[in-house]
Amino acid sequence: MSTYERDALAMDAYSNAVTAAAERVGPAVVRIDIERDMAPRHGRYAPPPGGGGLGSGFIFASDGQILTNAHVVDKARRIYVTLADGRKFPAGLVGSDSDVDVAVLRIGADHLPVAELGRQPLRVGQLVIAVGNPYGLNWTVTAGVVSALGRTLDVPGSRKMVNLIQTDTSINPGNSGGPLVDSAGRVVGITTAMLPMAQGLGFSVPLDTMKSVVARISQKRAAATPAGVSVGVGGMRVELDEAVRRSLGLSQRQGMEILEIRSGSPAELAALRRQDIILAADGATVTEPRDLQRVVRQHAAGDKLILTFLRGGTQRKVTIVL
Known part of the structure; x- marks a missing residue:
């Protein structure tokens, strides 16, 4: 086999990996548009500079729950979500954590396509793909590699962000909040920031940080049940390992992975642990917190x-x- 043929095969393998990953997560990627409060000007109301906003996000629960960056929806008066199939919905803010730049939204739709979450630790040099809406260009795909892990970033006008994923994947305005996925199309992070003068150097919030925020929000919602009865856990839906399912x-x-x-x-009194995966409650199937x-x-x-539940x-x- 010639060098040209080997190079062509390698490029085909790379292209196929990127294409397959983008197609797998694509249906769960959304566009987020917001309206911010209007500011008075000359006795009339007009939007201030940057009065609207655009970002990305992805569906992580089939009942319409969406993850994005906190800064994408900061001070939003109205939030709108456009799905990959073109449907548009108003969205509510379920909760957010500005310190780590993660927010959870919800729309009035059900049985939606869901982005699968990664299970393996990231490694430097690993292929990653970002899917989002840079500059309003819907569902754009860029690919690169993990350049470093555990990075700290001082964001002007904001708090210091820690434990970020650094990539050379192009991240542009509008990409914020979109998924960073591995070659299997599983979410490994949320794209959050870029350095304009660093030739496309990008940063993403890692999966564990994202899970922690979802778990805290889930706990608060569970504690607010009418009867005040709660198991006392926070978690999110995860795909079960295929080998474990078969065995x-x-x-x-x-199932619902316990994160907090x-x-x-x-x-806690029943000795449940983080990373246990709840399968059923009183015989009823549990796949996510609402179940x-x-x-x-x-x-x-x-x-x-x-x-x-599953453990190990x-x-x-x-x-x-209770």
């Missing part, structure tokens, strides 16, 4: 709840007293 004969493909456990909660909350709302304080590839059960 245990599981039909469901997703409230101190003194029923979950667990739906079962919990049917109980009163003092009731018992049986949880089925082993299926277990535990009885929790």
